[in-house]
Amino acid sequence: MTRENLLYVRDNLAPREHPPVNNAGALAWIRGNLLSTPLNTVLTIVALLLLWWFVPPLMRWLFIDAVWSGSDRFACLTSAQGGELPEGWSGACWAFVQSKYQQFLYGRYPIDQRWRVNLTAALFAVLLVPLMIPSVKHKVTNALVFFIFFPVLAFIFLVGGFFGLSYVETPLWGGLLVTLVLSFVGIAVSLPLGILLALARRSNLPVIKALSIIFIETVRGVPLVTVLFMASVMLPLFLPPGVSFDKLLRALIGVALFASAYMAEVVRGGLQAIPKGQYEGADALGLSYWHKTGFIILPQALKMVIPGIVNTFIGLFKDTSLVYIIGMFDLLGIVRQNFSDANWATPQTPVTGLVFAAFVFWIFCFGMSRYSIFMERRLDTGHKR
Structure with a gap:
């Protein structure tokens, strides 16, 4: 018997084959x-x-069949009619959006001062984009500038009254400007305040725990409209004579407090999901409460509840449209206000305006959702494995 007949183990790799079609x-x-x-x-x-x-x-x-340009409602009324559409109904009246988009963005903010809004938006983007990219360094410095110094600069630019800038009262603000201001302040305030409320609710100190529970359950038990109404109408009644807050500031306080109550419950869910061994391990190392919470417990808890946090942010961004109840005009409110313009009184105008507002809201909400998915995948270190 030859040596070749005795070999039964392959001494070379089999040729690579394509997968089945x-x-x-x-x-x-x-x-x-x-x-x-x-x-x-x-x-x-x-x-x-x-x-x-x-x-x-x-x-x-x-x-x-949409109308893309025109100076008044007749441009939309005389457009070509579609065969499958109801009689007398043309396509979308985008000429209305084109004519009113300045109001949709700035409200009644003075035209010659709108460069201040554009500059604030540019600074916001310049500081936010590096903060969202993980590979960019100096995150601590970037975060401090974004959350501490930028709000001060934004207040100076938008409100004015400093450094030669003319004062612009907040009742003139409107449109997307109000929506972004309310949502940014609400998000920036509700997250840290919600974390503190969640920690207070799990505290061993009876007074702090009781106050936290009372606040959270009271705010979560009423709709946001009620909170805005109380902040806008009822709060001035409890202030000393001659003391008053700006209506926008009152709305900001109401939105931030409302969102913080929901954020507290989201964070508390993450804290309760941390295994007991993590607490015991931190105690065994001799760490203090704040070191244990800040370096071990809280980072893991926040990572686990990213979907809930972003869901609260998205809900807050959409709920800003409720300030229309207290006489403020965000993006949706300013769009609805322009429906009463006789120059654009057509059947297509309300639907087109609402579609435009819905698309803007969807862009921001979809962006937050996709970024949260990206962060979930990046921070997924197999905690449950």
Whole structure:
């Protein structure tokens, strides 16, 4: 028997082969995700039929039959009519948005002073983008400038009355400016305040724990409209004579306090999810309460509740539209206010304005959602494994 016949272990690698055609490519993905079972096949067909029924008329109304330019409502009334659309109904009136977009952004902020708003927005973007990119260094310095010095600069630029800048009263503010101011202040204040409330609710000190519980349960038990109404109408009644707060400041306080109560419960859920061994290990090292909380417990808890935190931020951003109740005009409020303009009184105007406002809100909310997913994946260190 020769030596070759005695060899039964391969001494070289087998040639590489391509994967089966049925297990790779677009067809394999469709078969595995859309047509894997009879139920999935039926649902896929129904979804395609719904898209076929809904998307073409929507695209036609949004783009094909839409009116993109014009000086008044007659531009939209005389546009070409679509066959599948109701009689007398043309496409979207984007000319209305084009004519009013300055108000949608700035409200009644003086035209010659709007460069201050643009400069504030540019500073906001310049400081926020490096803070969101993990590879950029000097995060502590960036955060201090963004959360401490930038609000002071924004107040100086937007309100004025300093360094030769003319004073602009807040009742003139409106549109996206008010929405971003309310949401930024609410987010920046509610997160640290919510963390403190969550820690207070888990405290061993009875008075601090009771006060935290009373505040959280009271605020969570009423709608935001009630909180805004109390901050705007009832709060001045309890102040000494001659003492008053700006309406925007009162709205900021109400929104921040309301969001902090919900944030506290989100953070408390993360604190309760930390295994007891983490606390015992920190105690065994002789760490103080604040060192244990700041360096071991709180970082893990916040990482675990990122979806809940971002969900609260998104809800806060959308809830800013409720300031319309107290006479302030955010983006949605200023859009609705312009519906009464007789120069743009058409059936298409309200729907187009609401679609525009909805798209702006969606852009910001979708951006926050995607960034939270990115941070979840980056911070996923296998805590539960």
